[in-house]
Amino acid sequence: MNVTVFGAGYAGVTLAQRLESSLDSDIDLVVIDKSDTHLLKHEIHRVIRRPQVADIIEVPLSDLFDRATVRTAHIHDIDIETQTARLNTGTTHQYDYAGICLGSVTADYDIPGVAEYGLPLNTTADALTIRTALFEAAGVTTTDDSSTDLSEQRQGPTPDVQIHSDQHDSISAENRGSVDIVVGGAGLSGIQVAGELAALTRETGIQADITLVEQQPTVASNFPENFQHAVRDALNNNGVSISTATTIERAREDAVETNTGTFAADVFVWTGGIRGTDAMDKSRPMVKSDLRAGTRTFIVGDAGRGIDADGEPIPASAAAALREARTVADNISQLVAYDTNGADGFEPRLEPYRFEVPGWIVTVGDDTIAQLGPEVLTGSAATAMKASVGAGHLSSVGALSQAAELVDAEIRSST
Ligand SMILES: Cc1cc2nc3c(=O)[nH]c(=O)nc-3n(C[C@H](O)[C@H](O)[C@H](O)COP(=O)(O)OP(=O)(O)OC[C@H]3O[C@@H](n4cnc5c(N)ncnc54)[C@H](O)[C@@H]3O)c2cc1C
Known part of the structure; x- marks a missing residue:
């Protein structure tokens, strides 16, 4: 019998590791992913500001x-x-039971220009593309392959501006004036991307106007009101302008058109869905609600949509x-135990x-904002919680040294 896990993100790795413990050793267990690493996707916005984090969040x-x-x-x-998958190796793969854990990608909803000009954020490579786009718009001279430390980028032509900070010493920039940045979509990704861009421009001295555009009347619209307020305050404190109840209708090379007006956009990041x-x-x-999509196939995580038991x-x-x-x-x-025991009697009731x-x-x-039950926390307690969530996941899957490095990166970033 063959049990297959398609995709090795949060859902896939957790599912496969659990099945390793619960299935008999004579059951074939196969994990298939296009990548040979597990990515902590919920941390990829950090790579925009700290390219070196990419190495910590890929296991x-x-x-x-x-x-x-x-x-x-x-x-x-x-x-x-x-119960068959077709692979790019030219082969097909047959399974008896499967969990489909292939995640999701950015949707452009066919909004004109979004696919062409909107930078998505699904991978660490996307994060580096956003970083590069900002530096190019600011006229920052770099031989950056973005996986290297910025101090390696000092050999460019004589700069108009020398920027100094603890984290990004001596980045060279032409004085091109302010960079207009629009982030479309104020869900978890957009909020965090806008925050990283604000911190990066502050640290490097790049002048920028950052606007977070959201169709809903509030940021973080799926979350409790006190959390929304705290997020809005943090965005304001970081100098991010917020434009809610604003629908992006078209993107151009240098601007984003909305129902409330046009925003100049040297850099346009799209995280709208x-x-x-x-x-x-x-x-x-x-x-x-048992997460089944067929008799023997389950869909787990972003790959499916579900209504829970409540x-x-x-x-x-x-x-x-x-x-x-x-x-x-x-x-x-x-189900596997039921089948291997001869499928006698009623099929088990699934959870x-x-x-x-x-x-x-x-x-x-x-800044970190944590919502814990009805409470909203900010400050060092929230930062410590944030560090422990990512690190907790890394250590739970067995990547202990990367867990420690992530705590270090998160804590250092906020001090
Ligand atoms: C910037 C950002 C910040 C976020 N912040 C948070 C947060 O704070 N909290 C939170 O809970 N969530 C957050 N999220 C959302 C979270 O990252 C996703 O909901 C989560 O990754 C879904 O997990 P998953 O296992 O379903 O899919 P993924 O983690 O995306 O894993 C999918 C896997 O499938 C593989 N795959 C996909 N297609 C194929 C294919 N055709 N062939 C082979 N393999 C394939 C991929 O390589 C990947 O390994 C954030 C997302 C982003 C982008």
């Missing part, structure tokens, strides 16, 4: 599993009826992906997923 898959077979391949599509991956035909299928929509988040994976590991294990998280934490540059 080789070969370090994470005891007995699962890891295959590096791009999945073209998965047919749930025939997500869609399913191409392997899922760009969709995020609805799953039942009838609440499950938010696309790392927090939900990790917890869904635990439920699905139990459900697959029950419904109940969405329960202790709270939410976002960063706005060096």
Whole structure:
């Protein structure tokens, strides 16, 4: 019997590691991902300001599993009826049970110009592209391959401006005036991207006007009101202008047109929504509360959309992906045990997923806002919590040294 986990993000790694413990050793367990690393996607905005964080938040898959077979391949599509996946290696892969954990990518909703001019943020490479776009717009001279320390970028032509700071000493910039930056979408990604850009421009002395544009009447619209207020305060404190109830209608090379007017945009970052991956035909299928999409196929994390056991929509988040994976590991294990015991009697009753998280934490540059139950925390307590969440995940999957490095990077960043 073959159990396959498609995708090795939060959902996939958690699911596969749980199945390693719960399935009998004679069951084949296979993990397939196009990348050979596990990415802490909820930290990628940090890479815009600190390229070196990229090395901390990517963990080789070969370090994470005891007995699962890891295959590096791009999945073209998965047919749930025939339980078959087509891979870019020219082969097909057949499974008995599977968890589809392929995540999501940025959706442009066919808004004219967004796909062309909007910079997405799905990978560390995207974060470096945003960084480079800012430096180019500011006239910063760099031989930057962006994985190197900025001090290596000092050999450019004679600069008009010398910028000094603790983290970015001697970046060379032409004096081109202020850079206009628009970030579209004020969900978890957009808020944190705007915050990193604000901190980066402050640290490097680049003059910039940063506007966070949101269609909803408030930032962080899916979150409690006290959290929204705290996030808004932090954005204001970091010099980010907020334009809510503003719908982006078109993007051009140098501007973003909205229902309330046009914003100049030398750099336009688009974080306005997500869609399913191409392997899922760009969709995020609805799953039942037990997270099943077919008799033997489950969809876990961002790859699917679900209503939980209490009838609440499950938010696309790392927090939900990790917890869904635990439920699905139990459900697959029950079904496999039932099958291997001769499928006698009734099929086991599967666990419904109940969405329960202790709270939410976002960063706005060096500020952290944590919502814990009804309380909102800021300051060093929130920063410590933030560091422990990312590091907690890394240590729970077994990447202990990277966990320690992440705590160090988070704490150092805020002091
Ligand atoms: C900037 C930013 C900040 C965020 N902040 C937060 C936060 O503070 N809190 C929070 O809870 N969430 C946050 N999120 C959201 C969170 O990162 C996602 O919800 C989470 O990554 C979903 O986990 P997943 O396992 O479903 O998918 P992913 O983590 O995206 O994993 C999907 C995996 O599938 C693989 N894959 C995809 N397509 C293919 C294919 N065709 N073939 C083979 N492999 C494939 C990918 O390589 C990847 O390994 C943030 C997201 C961003 C972008």
